[in-house]
Amino acid sequence: MSAAGSRGRPRSLARAVTLADVAAATGVSHQTVSRVLNDSPAVRPETRERVAAVIEQLGYRPNPAARALATRRSLTLGVVSFDPTLHGPASTVHGIEVAARAAGYFVSVAGLDSPGADGVRRALDRLVGQAVDGVVLIAPFHEAAAAAAELAERVPVVVVGAGGSTGMPCVGVDQVEGARLATAHLLDQGAGTVFHVAGPEGWTESEERADGWRAALEAAGRPVPPVVGGTWRPSAGYEAGRLLAARGDVEGVFVANDQMALGLLRAFGEAGLRVPEDVLVVGFDDVPEAAYYSPPLTTVRQDFARVGRRSIDLLVERLAQGASVPARYDVVPPELVVRSSSVRARTRRAQQGRRAPAEGARSAR
Numbered sequence: 001m002s003a004a005g006s007r008g009r010p011r012s013l014a015r016a017v018t019l020a021d022v023a024a025a026t027g028v029s030h031q032t033v034s035r036v037l038n039d040s041p042a043v044r045p046e047t048r049e050r051v052a053a054v055i056e057q058l059g060y061r062p063n064p065a066a067r068a069l070a071t072r073r074s075l076t077l078g079v080v081s082f083d084p085t086l087h088g089p090a091s092t093v094h095g096i097e098v099a100a101r102a103a104g105y106f107v108s109v110a111g112l113d114s115p116g117a118d119g120v121r122r123a124l125d126r127l128v129g130q131a132v133d134g135v136v137l138i139a140p141f142h143e144a145a146a147a148a149a150e151l152a153e154r155v156p157v158v159v160v161g162a163g164g165s166t167g168m169p170c171v172g173v174d175q176v177e178g179a180r181l182a183t184a185h186l187l188d189q190g191a192g193t194v195f196h197v198a199g200p201e202g203w204t205e206s207e208e209r210a211d212g213w214r215a216a217l218e219a220a221g222r223p224v225p226p227v228v229g230g231t232w233r234p235s236a237g238y239e240a241g242r243l244l245a246a247r248g249d250v251e252g253v254f255v256a257n258d259q260m261a262l263g264l265l266r267a268f269g270e271a272g273l274r275v276p277e278d279v280l281v282v283g284f285d286d287v288p289e290a291a292y293y294s295p296p297l298t299t300v301r302q303d304f305a306r307v308g309r310r311s312i313d314l315l316v317e318r319l320a321q322g323a324s325v326p327a328r329y330d331v332v333p334p335e336l337v338v339r340s341s342s343v344r345a346r347t348r349r350a351q352q353g354r355r356a357p358a359e360g361a362r363s364a365r
Contacts, residue, residue, distance in 0.1 A: 017060045026054045077105045077315065078127030078135040080120065082112040082144075086232055087259065087287045088205070088302065092138050092160060095308020103312055108132060112144075120147035128155060134315045136160060140205045156318040158311050162204055169314040170329045171307055175205050178300040178334030179212025182254045182282040184220070185298070189280055189342055191252030193222045197230050197240040197264060199256040209256050209284060230256060234263035241267025250279055252342075258283040258290050258299055265293060265341075281341045291339065298342035301335040 023033045028047060035043050036051040043051075054060075077100050084090045093109060100107045108130055110123040120137070124147065127135055132155065137148045140161035148157050148168060158169045186194045196213045199206030210227060217224045228243060230236035237260030244250045245268055255261040261283035268275055275281050275295055283290065286301035310330045 017058045019060070022051065022054050022058060022060050025058065026051050074131045074133055075105055076108055076130065076132050077312070078124075078130070078132035079107055079109045079138070080112065080123045080127065080135060080144075081109060081138045082140075084111065087257070087285050088140070088161075088304075089138055091302075091304035092307055095304040095306070096136050096160075096311055097308070098305065099308040099312035103316055105133070105312075105316075117143040117147040120144045121150070124148070124151045134158070134319055136311050136315060137162075141203045143202070156315060158315045158318070160307060160311050167327055169318060169327050171311045171314065171332065172329070173302045173307065173332045173334050175208035175334075176212035176215070178284060178302070178336075179209040179254065180216045181212075181334065181336040182284065182298075182300050183213045183216035185336060185338065186252035186254060186280050186282055186342060187216070187220050187222065189252070189276075189344065191280055193217060193225060194252040194254050195225045195228065195244055195250055197228045197237060197244075197253060197255045197260055199260075200231050201229070206256060213254050230260050232257055232259060234259050234266075236260050237263030237265075238267045240264055242271070244268075245271035245273055252280040253282070255281065255283045258285045258287045258293075258297060261297055261299070262289075262293060265295075265297075275341050276344050280344070286337050290337075293341070295341045296339035298339045299337055301337050303332050303335070306332050 019033050019037075020030060023030045026033065028051060032043060032047065033051055033055075036048050036055075079093055079096055081089045081093050084093070097107045097109075108127060110126050112119045112123050120139070120143065124135065124137070128151070134156035135148075135151065136158050137144060137151075138160045139148060142162075144162070148159055148162075151157055158171065160170070161172045162170055183194050183196075194213065194217060196210060198210050214224055228240045230240055237255060240255075240260065241264035244253060244264075253264065255264055261281060264281065265275060268279060268281075273279050281297070283297050283299040284302075286299045290297040290299050310332065314328075314330065
C-alpha cells in the first residue's frame, strides 16, 4: 500500500480519529471515554487503562471546538497588553500564556495601540468579539484600570499591575517594597542619599517605585532629592545620567527599570564617573542582560511566572464560581539581586575578610 493510503488520499487529509472511534475500539460507551478524558473518578482503573491505551494507539486528540460547544465556552482567554518591547509587559504575557496552557486554555493577545482608556476599550472589544471566556488586563496605568471596570460587567476580568484599589481581582509585584529594598541597599553601601530616575507619569509602577524610594529615604532621615523623569527607554536613562553626572554630588542612583539604567551607565562612563567606585547604581526588573552590563547591574527581580500563574488562577476561579468570588489583591514579593554596580571594592573586601576566618577554621578542622 502506498503512503497515500488505500483510497489514494494523503495521510494528512485522512479523517481525524473521533471519540466514537475510541469507544468502538475499546468496547465501551461514548460516555465512558468522555469520563476518562475528563479524569472522572467514576471509571474503574482497568477500564481507564484500556481506554488510555487505545487513545494512545489511535492518536486521538480532543476536539477543542466540540469541547467548547459542549461546555458553552470558547476555552480561550484574552490578554490585553501594552508595548511588547518592554521587558515587564512582555514577560508578564509569557507567564500568562504558560499558565493558561497548563490550565487547558488558549490565549488571544490584543495589543494596545495607545495607553489611554479608548485604546483599552478597543482592545477589550476585540477580545469580547472573539467570545473569550475571560480577560487578563495588564494595566500598569490608571486609565486602563478604569476601562476594565466597565468590561467586568460583561466578562470576568483580572487586572495585573494596577495596585489594589480597582475593586476587581488583581495581581501585582510589590513595587513599593522593591523600591524600598533598592534604596535601603544603596544607603547601607554608604550613599549619603539616593537620587531616583523615575518611569513615565500616569503609570502605577512609576508612582509606586517612587513612593518606595521616598519612604526609604524618609525612614533613614536622609534628604529626598528631586525626581528625574524618564520614559522606560535607555535614551531617557542616558539623558538622566548626563544631568546627574553634571551635578558632582551624586553618590547613589535608583533607576526605575534596567533599560534606563543601561543608558545611565553609558552616560556616567562618558562623563568619567566610575560605577561603583564613584556612584552606586541599582535598577529594577532584572532583565536577562542585567548580569552582563558593565558593571553587572544590581536590580530588583520580579517573578513574572508567578504573576502569570496567579492571574490565571484568579480568572479560572472566577469562571468557575462567578462574580460571587470576592475581589482580592494578590501581592507577589520582589527580590533584590545584588551585583557589582552597587557594591564598592572596600565593602567586598570587608565581607571577604569576615568570611575568611570561618573558612580557615573549617579547613583546620
